[in-house]
Amino acid sequence: MMLLEHDAKELLSRLGLPIPRGILVTGAAQALAVPVPCVVKAQVPVGGRGLAGGISIARSAAERDAALHNILGMAIKGHTVNAVRIEQPVEFIAETYISFSVDAGAANIRVLMSAEGGVDIEDEARRAQLFSAAADPDLDSVCATVRDLASRLPAEIRAAVAGAGQALAQAFFHYEAVLLEINPLFICADGNWVVGDAKFVADDNAFERRADVRGQVEARPTLYPQMALKLNQGYDFVRLDPLGDIGLVTTGAGLSMQLVDELVKRGHSPFDFCDIRTGEFRGRPDRLIQVLRWIAEGPRIRAVLVNFFAGLTDLGEIAGLLLQALQAVPEIRVPVTARLIGNNLDEAVRVVGRAGNPIAIETDLERAIDMAIASMAAIAVEPGR
């Protein structure tokens, strides 16, 4: 998962790496005391913030407040800006670039370096001109590679970039990062360096033993809603379209993602992506209840589609839990179609039949999709909802 720049910088600072002084701001009132000039930076987990107008330099208090007003609430690549980092500008003689990334295919660490950083480094032609080398995935190898690449830089910045690179490599391994990109890495007249921007992709699979990174994410559940949910509940639920017309209660990441594609290709807009993990229910309807509650919040939901391809899970038990959950969430007033296949399907059909068939059960996914879509016709969207 990509950390917000603010959190990336805090984590780097904690290891002694120099960052510009700054604060995280979620409302305009918090910014009143911040001295100018300052830089106002949107905090969203995507690149290209500058080009999207999410970064602004303010020379006066009026400019600062205007920047805040403009940036807070704007959308960048579909992500609403709910927080900004306001920081002091840095005086520099060079804006350089350095990054460390896991090369999944080669299973090593790719180090990229350039005397000139900047926004256009996202450009592929520009990327090809960076100094680049692969290193074995250990600190000594990566530091040796950093020194080697830095030796090709202009003399006046060489030592600073080599120093910064080795400190960053240490941070990369310490935090078990998947990507750590510093662009720009400011080089100052006195030979010091400062982390200008930081793109930090953390590995949530390592959170169990990386309390420092995990804590940074857990401290801001509203800014990392998806990860907060996963850490709290142990499963995935992503709101894809708040105005979506179909709610999905599904298990299995790949098949759930494919089901979203299938519905979009049929002209519908799924409210959510969900990997509820039926294998971890342990006889309790809690996850189903929570997911149905979230779906019920969608103002334009006209159908719910359940898809459980159960390898070993007992579908009879699952059907019982689904009925309990629907009873617990009466706000779901739209038709529910359940595609169930696997172990003990007959019992699932019996259980749902005894309850008066409040759910339409189908074993074929294409037919279940058709049924869910057809069931929408009977549901008018209530005006004003």
Added chain:
Amino acid sequence: MSAFVTPDVPVLVHGITGRIGRRHTRNMLEYGTNIVAGVAAREDRVEGVPVFRSTAEAVRATGARAAVAIVPALSVLETIIDSIDAGLQLIVTVAEGVPVHDALRARQALRHSATRWIGASTPGLVFPGKSKLGFLPSVSIAPGDLGVMAKSGTLSYEVCHRLVRAGLGQSLWIGVGGDAVKGTRFADMLPYFATDPATRALVVLGEIGGNEEEELATALQATSFAKPVYALIAGSAAREGVTMGHAGALIHGNTGTVASKSAALQAAGAEVFTRIDDLVRAVAAGAGAFRPSQNPPVAA
């Protein structure tokens, strides 16, 4: 790395005494897998299989050549290193959530060994009708002509289930897992499928993120792979910066998109789809050409 295992390979199970370990062991035995040993801290026998305290001991006593690890994610690295040290030919690790830096260390350790790692985060592999190393669901398995490789377990259950209903079974079905750093990538399996006489066509179930599909396309071209290739790429509706379940399924900038993967695979001669039904229809239509004529597809 040595040749791929055969269906009769003697298998040991790491973590055989756990609740899930027992269940998977029972199911694999019922399927016909040649399970010869278990490794765990306690007990002497599970489902009739002798249990040893260490991998090395189990290999010495039983001649096991492959392993299925049903151990927690944070124990996977240690289990892989044990398996390398014991000289195993293959290790399948099913756990989800292996840290990326552990997977990097595992790949380092494997580099100078004769061991192949499949996983992490995989339901395993099956030689249909013969043996299963993992827990792929029976409703989706049938002997046939298709070599199947998939990143996602559940997506492959669905696709294989529909192919089987259309009379199209598998020669070997292998889950490579949804993680970014993994033991065996799509391209690594090409030499096996190219030379395996039972495999007459390849079905590849990919998804957004990483460059494994692009890498496969390069390998298809470089080796002049002669069998038909059908690919499905999941995630066409995903947007940048949003993870949908799999650690590897994340779009950054212009890389890892459905468009880049489809273009690369099509240039390598593959037929690429974004809907399951389209893929199943195309494989069924192509089967007339790639399979022997005495064995026509059965109606659903």
